[in-house]
Amino acid sequence: MRNVLSHGVLACLGWFTVFIGAGPSPVASATPDPLQPTGQWAEQHFGNAALPPMGWNSWNAFHTQIDEAKLVGSAQAIVDSGLRELGYRYINIDDGWWQQRHQPDGRMVVRTSIFPSARGANPEQTSFRPLVDRLHGLGLKAGIYSDVGRNACSQGYPGPDSLLPTGTVAEREVGLYGHLAQDLSLYFQEWGFDYIKVDGCGLNAFSPDKPAVKAGQFRAFPAYVVSDSVNQTRVADIRKLYGEVRDELTRVRPAGDFVFSICNWGTANVRAWGRDYGNLWRTSDDIEPRWARMLYNFDSVVTRELYSGPGHWNDPDMLYVGQGDFDANHLTEARTHFALWAIVDAPLIIGYDLRQAPKALLDILGAPEIVAVNQDRAGNQGVLAYTSDDLQIIVKQLSARDEKAVVIFNRGTEAVNATLTAAHLKFQPGTPIQVRDLWQRRDLPVFTDEVAIALAPRESVMLRVKGRPQLADGTYLSEMPARLYVAADGIRALQPDPQIHRPVDMGDGTTRGSGPRPALAGWGGPRADSTPYNNELRLRGNVYSSGIGALANSRLQVKADGQFNRFSAQVGMDDSSLERGTKVRFEVYGDGHLLAQSLALGADDAPFSLEARVTGVKIVELVAREIGRGSAPTVVAWGEAALRH
Numbered sequence: 001m002r003n004v005l006s007h008g009v010l011a012c013l014g015w016f017t018v019f020i021g022a023g024p025s026p027v028a029s030a031t032p033d034p035l036q037p038t039g040q041w042a043e044q045h046f047g048n049a050a051l052p053p054m055g056w057n058s059w060n061a062f063h064t065q066i067d068e069a070k071l072v073g074s075a076q077a078i079v080d081s082g083l084r085e086l087g088y089r090y091i092n093i094d095d096g097w098w099q100q101r102h103q104p105d106g107r108m109v110v111r112t113s114i115f116p117s118a119r120g121a122n123p124e125q126t127s128f129r130p131l132v133d134r135l136h137g138l139g140l141k142a143g144i145y146s147d148v149g150r151n152a153c154s155q156g157y158p159g160p161d162s163l164l165p166t167g168t169v170a171e172r173e174v175g176l177y178g179h180l181a182q183d184l185s186l187y188f189q190e191w192g193f194d195y196i197k198v199d200g201c202g203l204n205a206f207s208p209d210k211p212a213v214k215a216g217q218f219r220a221f222p223a224y225v226v227s228d229s230v231n232q233t234r235v236a237d238i239r240k241l242y243g244e245v246r247d248e249l250t251r252v253r254p255a256g257d258f259v260f261s262i263c264n265w266g267t268a269n270v271r272a273w274g275r276d277y278g279n280l281w282r283t284s285d286d287i288e289p290r291w292a293r294m295l296y297n298f299d300s301v302v303t304r305e306l307y308s309g310p311g312h313w314n315d316p317d318m319l320y321v322g323q324g325d326f327d328a329n330h331l332t333e334a335r336t337h338f339a340l341w342a343i344v345d346a347p348l349i350i351g352y353d354l355r356q357a358p359k360a361l362l363d364i365l366g367a368p369e370i371v372a373v374n375q376d377r378a379g380n381q382g383v384l385a386y387t388s389d390d391l392q393i394i395v396k397q398l399s400a401r402d403e404k405a406v407v408i409f410n411r412g413t414e415a416v417n418a419t420l421t422a423a424h425l426k427f428q429p430g431t432p433i434q435v436r437d438l439w440q441r442r443d444l445p446v447f448t449d450e451v452a453i454a455l456a457p458r459e460s461v462m463l464r465v466k467g468r469p470q471l472a473d474g475t476y477l478s479e480m481p482a483r484l485y486v487a488a489d490g491i492r493a494l495q496p497d498p499q500i501h502r503p504v505d506m507g508d509g510t511t512r513g514s515g516p517r518p519a520l521a522g523w524g525g526p527r528a529d530s531t532p533y534n535n536e537l538r539l540r541g542n543v544y545s546s547g548i549g550a551l552a553n554s555r556l557q558v559k560a561d562g563q564f565n566r567f568s569a570q571v572g573m574d575d576s577s578l579e580r581g582t583k584v585r586f587e588v589y590g591d592g593h594l595l596a597q598s599l600a601l602g603a604d605d606a607p608f609s610l611e612a613r614v615t616g617v618k619i620v621e622l623v624a625r626e627i628g629r630g631s632a633p634t635v636v637a638w639g640e641a642a643l644r645h
């Protein structure tokens with residue numbers, strides 16, 4: 001049965017949909033209805049990050065023990081080793097660069113004992129301009145670091161050898177809070193920086209109860225961020241502060257030649273809203289050079305494929321290739337860490353002292369075919385095609401329709417024989433699939449249907465494959481995550497994501513206490529080829545290996561750009577839905593006009609075949625509207641959702 005309603009019939013149902021279907025909790029007139037299609041691509045364009053930013057940052061290599069010689073030495077190594085030509089461009093100074101905020105004018109002063117070229121005629125007129133000019137002269141770009149609050153992370157969490165700002169309480173307030181316009185004009189106009197990372201310790205480490213605040217060392221700032229409790233975190237206030245930074249950057253750099261990196265460690269539900277505020281946003285707490293910690297950082301992005309795309313990237317933190325579990329004695333782990341970051345479109349920011357890099361490590365950071373996957377211009381984050389606690393297969397659609405990159409990743413400590421199938425790749429069964437090994441940079445034998453891949457513990461294999469797409473006349477939406485925008489996720493109450501690996505050491509570095517709990521919000525967000533709760537997409541027993549899973553009362557935008565003629569999907573309430581008593585209507589809009597809708601579908605209704613003509617349509621919007629309000633989350637499936645020619 002084909003339950004297709006024609007466009008003509010639906011034109012007159014448009015208002016019905018909007019007014020009757022708005023649900024039982026009417027939205028106050030001032031607040032826009034999140035389900036109301038706009039016909040406008042909601043994602044904003046700002047900054048300069050069409051591809052995941054690449055470069056180097058001082059923090060993982062040196063912490064606050066950074067100095068000019070170390071920084072310029074690594075920058076020079078990037079040039080000499082050829083990494084610059086591969087795309088590594090940004091040389092970013094992290095925490096530790098500041099001496100103080102001069103009073104009463106509030107001008108930031110560089111610590112010239114470690115950055116001698118910043119020394120000016122008088123001590124408070126320091127300038128990073130000479131260093132920035134030098135980096136620009138090397139064909140590189142320059143990044144600086146600040147905090148969205150009054151004080152910095154090194155001040156809130158000092159190590160034994162931290163170089164900290166000096167002076168009075170006011171002189172040590174080095175963050176942007178209260179000085180936004182002044183600081184950004186200094187950094188971006190006078191000094192000429194191109195990139196800023198804005199941390200968030202000023203919002204969580206200086207609350208009135210903190211001993212250093214009680215002792216009068218810092219002015220109190222309310223705890224906006226409660227790291228392990230999103231529901232106690234002041235999400236709206238935090239968004240507002242980062243939004244002010246974005247807007248001020250747009251003012252000081254009207255040409256948009258800046259990169260804005262949000263660093264609030266995945267707190268405050270930033271994994272859902274970072275895309276509207278920054279060019280990249282950290283999805284987790286700090287990476288450490290340990291395998292288990294790398295898993296945690298990776299897990300915080302790998303299910304967020306619908307939140308990333310050109311200009312806006314999930315950031316699982318900087319690379320630790322070169323140190324600890326990823327050093328020259330652990331090349332398997334180092335390659336895996338790098339391949340994982342590459343396939344999820346993570347920014348590739350090196351955190352290693354490149355002045356002494358052995359060739360084996362430079363070969364990893366400079367693997368041209370791995371970097372090319374990360375920098376593919378379509379900007380599709382890899383999507384999980386197979387997932388277990390031990391083994392994952394991540395497939396990334398490349399800009400050539402018949403090409404994909406794939407990482408087969410052994411997370412565990414046992415060897416695994418993996419089977420990579422044509423279905424994982426969404427290629428047609430029985431047709432030849434060309435394969436290239438991206439580490440070895442050589443072609444492997446062509447296969448059909450499936451191939452066995454042996455993996456040592458912690459090993460990953462990274463391939464580029466070329467074949468005949470399963471969908472001959474179009475593309476599944478789950479093959480174009482960069483063209484989806486989550487306008488409304490349907491989440492009613494924020495919940496921490498329980499899928500993220502929780503290594504020890506997330507608290508005080510010991511196993512005192514009861515261990516780390518899930519902390520990063522995002523559970524329930526829409527997914528490619530999965531329900532929001534990590535079940536397979538299933539309608540009355542029919543499994544859909546391609547599709548979009550979401551909660552009811554969600555709205556997804558798809559950038560069709562006038563390239564397709566037809567939208568099609570099998571829709572319904574997913575078999576895994578926790579709520580079974582309500583119904584859901586599925587609506588398809590083209591540039592703001594209702595094109596097709598399903599009947600109101602309940603838990604027992606057959607999958608509904610939804611089709612819409614989208615010729616010339618730029619923005620397709622998919623609304624799953626709950627009729628009635630259940631007590632539990634309602635899970636819906638847009639099975640085989642595709643744009644067709």
Ligand code: GLA
Pocket residue numbers: 059094095152153154199263265285286
């Ligand atoms: C935080 C950030 C790190 C680094 C340090 C500097 O922990 O997440 O990346 O910038 O602060 O103190």
